[in-house]
Amino acid sequence: MSSVHDEALDETHESDRWRQAGDRIEALLDAASAGGPVARERAEQLVREVVDLYGEALGRVLTIAARTPGLVDELARDELVSSVLLVSGLHPHDVETRVRTALDSVRPYLGSHGGDVELVDVSEDGVVRLRLLGSCHGCPSSAVTLQLAVEGAVQAAAPETAAIEVETDDREATPTPGVFTVDSLMSHVREDAAGNGTWLPAEEFADLAAGEVGGFTVGGLSMLVCRLGDELFAYRDRCPACGNSMAGTTMQRRAGGGLNDAVLRCPSCRAHYDVRRAGAGIEEGHLDPLPVLTRDGVLSVAVPAAVTG
Structure with missing residues (x-):
């Protein structure tokens, strides 16, 4: 078990390393500026030459790969390969296809709260319009998911996106009293999760048994994580009613509720919060939900930038 865990950590560190490559390149270019504008210009020209060289090689790889059905799509699904293809202007999929693929990657989290997301359209000026569907559009996790998961996935898959606009499905029923809407929470979430937050590995969540609640600290943030069937739900470890830690809480079935109904007390x-409905309070208030997704094969949780700095 430990060797598998170590391998996963190595993969995570390697993934983080290439994700930060752009920042390191920019830092090196800034350092070259200390030698004057000519040194900076030469350094930038060197980067362009390397990108062009690898771009030419990648173009030939795609030409060869096209001879094998499905191979180009498989290459495009790899996050690192996809990002390099984008930089080189060689990605085989258009913006709409890439956005749809990105939305598919976050659907498991939205589905765990009874919701979904639909791509309305991508305008000629690069504006992506999305629609939140189901009960997801009326719960507090919608805003968090939008900022930390949906927007992040879309921007990573289609960095040329100019803006992302989200609407709710007016055909859906009015949200249950006590459950906040996306609009009422969005401004708070954008301030609280500026910079889209940070996805951190949280493989220890997988050790929770069905019906179990555990306390974890990830990225300096204390959180409660519960498993309801095959689904994982994570929240900040703070009761909004009294401000105290929820340490020691257990999942209970709500009085008169169905088999899959569960609350945290x-x-x-003694305030109660609905696990499946993103921590909505039975009496009032709501827990702060945190998106949990599998990214690059690693179970991860999104920690707001306001916490990680």
Whole structure:
């Protein structure tokens, strides 16, 4: 088990390393500026030459790969290969296809809260319009998911995107009283998760048994994680009613609720929160949900930038 865990950590560190390559290149270019504008210009020209060289090689790779059905699509699904193809202007898929693929990657999280996301259109000026569907559009996790998961996935798959606009499905029923809407929470979430937050590995969540609640600290943030069937739900470890930690809480079936209904009860003030409905309070308030997704094969949780700095 430990060797598998170590291998996953190595893969995560390697993934983080190439994701930060752009920042390192920019830092090196800035350092070259200390030698004056001529040194900076030569350094930038060197980067362009290397990109052009690898771009030419990648173009030939795609030409060869096209001879094998499905191979080009398989290459495009790899996050690192896809990003290099984008930089080189060689990505085989158009913006709409890449956005649809990105949305498919976050659907498991939205689905765990009874919701979905639909691509309305991509305008000629690069504006992506999305629509939140199902009960997802009326719960507090919608705003968090939008900022930390949906927008991040779309921007990574289609960096040329100019803006992302989100609408809710007016055909859906009015949200249950006490559950906040996307509009009422969006401004708060954007301030709280500026910079789209940070996805951090959280493979220890997978050790939770069905019906179990565990306390974890990831990226300096204390959180509660519960498993309801095959689904994982994560929240900040803070009761909004009394402000205390929820340490020691257990999942219970709501009175009169169905088999899959579950609530968390604050040990201090006895307030109850619906696990499946993104921590919505039975009496009032709501827990702060945190998106949990599998990214590059690694179970990860999104920690707001306001926490990680």
